[in-house]
Amino acid sequence: MKRRQLIKNSLGLMTGLTLAQTLKACGGSSPDSSPPADSQAGSSGGSSTAPSTLTMVHGGGFPNSLDLHRVGTNRPAYGVSWVLYDRLMTFGKKQLPDGSVSYDYTILEPELAESWEIAADGLSATFKLRDAVFHDGKPVTAADVKWSFDRAVSIGGFPTFQMKAGALESPDQFEVVDEKTFKVKFLRPDKLTLIDLAVPIPIVINSELVKPHLTDDDPWGTEWLNNNDAGGGAYQLGEFKPNERLTLTRFEDWKSGPLPQIATVTLLNVPEAGNRRALLERGDIDINFTLSEKDEKELSESDQFNIVSTPIENCLYSMDIHSNPTLNGEENPLGNVKVRQAIAYALPYEAILATAFYGQAIPLSGGSTTPQSLDWPQPSPYKTDLDMAKKLLAESPYPDGFTTTIAFNMGTKEWAEPTVILIQEALAKIGIMAEIEKVPDANFRSVLVEKSRPMIMNDFGGWLNYPDYFFFYAYHGQDATFNGGSYKNPTMDGYIEAALASKPGDPVYEESVKSFIELAWQEVPRVPLVQPTLAVAMQPNIQGYQYWFHRQLDFRQLAKT
Incomplete structure (x- = not known):
């Protein structure tokens, strides 16, 4: 499309x-x-x-x-x-x-x-x-x-x-x-x-x-x-x-x-x-x-301007999925891990990369089931597989699907709007009907703080270039602003804290980093889409x-x- x-x-x-x-x-x-x-x-x-x-x-x-x-x-x-x-x-x-x-x-x-x-x-x-x-x-x-x-x-x-x-x-x-x-x-x-x-x-x-x-x-x-x-x-x-x-x-x-x-x-x-x-x-x-990906691609093909494009380190664009059993006082289907895994297999990663990002990003799908290095971000094991998505949803308490919403920041609509439309279409194929919420840019940070949306497009990048720093913000149970899925797991917290207390080169650091990456893929409170460029x-x-x-x-x- x-x-x-x-x-x-x-x-x-x-x-x-x-x-x-x-x-x-x-x-x-x-x-x-x-x-x-x-x-x-x-x-x-x-x-x-x-x-x-x-x-x-x-x-x-x-x-x-x-x-x-x-x-x-x-x-x-x-x-x-x-x-x-x-x-x-x-x-x-x-x-x-x-x-x-x-x-x-x-x-x-x-x-x-x-x-x-x-x-x-x-x-x-x-x-x-x-x-x-x-x-x-x-x-x-x-x-x-x-x-x-x-x-x-x-x-x-x-x-x-x-x-x-x-x-x-x-x-x-x-x-x-x-x-x-x-x-x-x-x-x-x-x-x-x-x-x-x-x-x-x-x-x-x-x-x-x-x-x-x-x-x-x-x-x-x-x-x-x-x-x-x-x-x-x-x-x-x-x-x-x-x-x-x-x-x-x-x-x-x-x-x-x-x-x-x-x-x-x-x-x-x-x-x-x-x-x-x-x-x-x-x-x-x-x-x-902060060029749109379309303009980055087209302007780079001319010699009229100076164009600089840099992969954003320690950053990924993701769909964050609220992982708590309840949300806004009601039962939350997304709190079930099989539902979140089903969603991750349903997403159209290649179409998102081509359509929303014009190919001007680094793909983060179709990787190994276990981390191959300490690099972050690295491709997750998820790739588009509707049969697997339907199977996992059938094994959940919500085999017939449910209705939900996806929120995105209008300040990033150049990539976020086509992305959520593609996701909306893909989820409908497995019975999950998602409405789209457009959040004004001036209000989006407050929405992140509220933790009140079922699914949200997130573009968090860690300032300090260590994977444990990213995970401290995005996955730790202290529930920081950028933990868009409000994910809380004491086991994850232990891995993150052990990595923070050690240094690269320390066996404890390597084991902890690989452990928290693998757990993030298993629990999937956020689905990595791409590593962007600036x-x-x-x-x-x-x-x-x-x-x-x-x-x-x-x-x-x-x-x-």
Whole structure:
């Protein structure tokens, strides 16, 4: 079946008037010791926009908040927070086989901390802060760092879970030594602790700017930070009009790295992939980030733009299946493992890859029944087999099928909508009638948190490139945001925790990783579909692009010639 027969949508190009209105509205080292701070200046770097400005569009939704710690903040907001705020450390970089540049999680480099030292017993790290200031001119102090870290481990939800992934769990672990010295005490030796300080969550917030806005109902100032800038990063907030545009301006007093070449960044909200492509082809924007798979394929066949496509490590697109016996107070057929296995055998993997992804993804079906390596993701043993699907469903308490729903994020509709339509058709062949729920992008993170949908399309990717980190978020019984199937199994938890407590090369680590992968395939609370790629199209005069694990653009590294 052709993709265009699946969806009646309006991906045609904008009219010239609409394009003009849109643009007019928007005008205006080793982990144990720190290496020397990088002092190299960025390279010189448009389209029809000025050399010191960058205008871009973004697939996958639009930032719905300026507060990364707020419940429901979506992935596009990560990129804004990444440049509004500093972290103590950042990652180094490496060249990939295709010549493109990626972050390197094995190398930690200074950001707000100009140096750090690990204690002789390996149970603490002491950071020396730069002589830096926030956007309002207030000096950055260790007290700000502590307040920010206390917030991250205490506010709950995703930020607290992320900190816990690195064994950062209590405000008692954070100490102000003096105004420019900050200490982190480790609960135990853990391979994730230091690198967890370089992910988006442990931002450093101007605590004195936020404190006047604290209330008994909002002790961490989330309502105020939702729409306001309290950072000291390379860019400061210019204008934020939700669901329309966001503008950032370079912070001239930034001290935590080379001053960016781009002075002003404007992010436009253009939901339709075809319209984003039209803006790029007209030269009205500099970057089309997170290309649809269709545009990735077609634009790659021309030499008009710079195209970079990178497999997203530690990431898979999946259909998550709610695995609890009850859901919303009612009996849940999906809580039966044979039902979930039947669904996994019913899915049309090859059609999904060809139709929804235009072949621009790595297939994850038809693998061995036992893990062949520690690589993640790797192909699961499931492949399309309707006879097996019908047999398994007949062995379940629901041999005649049932009705259910599949929810997906409209911010990812380019791939998610054709995928769920194909899945809907396939499940009907074995007696499972699924209605489709379209969730607005701004609400989808809240839906993930609620755990209230029977089946949901998920695109989780682990920030820290270890399989146990992915499983801690996606399969552990603590039921993190990205455990879309709300899966809980003490045996699985034991395997994950054993892997987290060990390191690659340790026999315990290898045994634990293979065990939790195999159990995930047996229990199938999520059905792996593909490993995606992250693709970006840039005008020829854009330089400095680098792939990041958080799947967002780092404006600090970009330049226009």
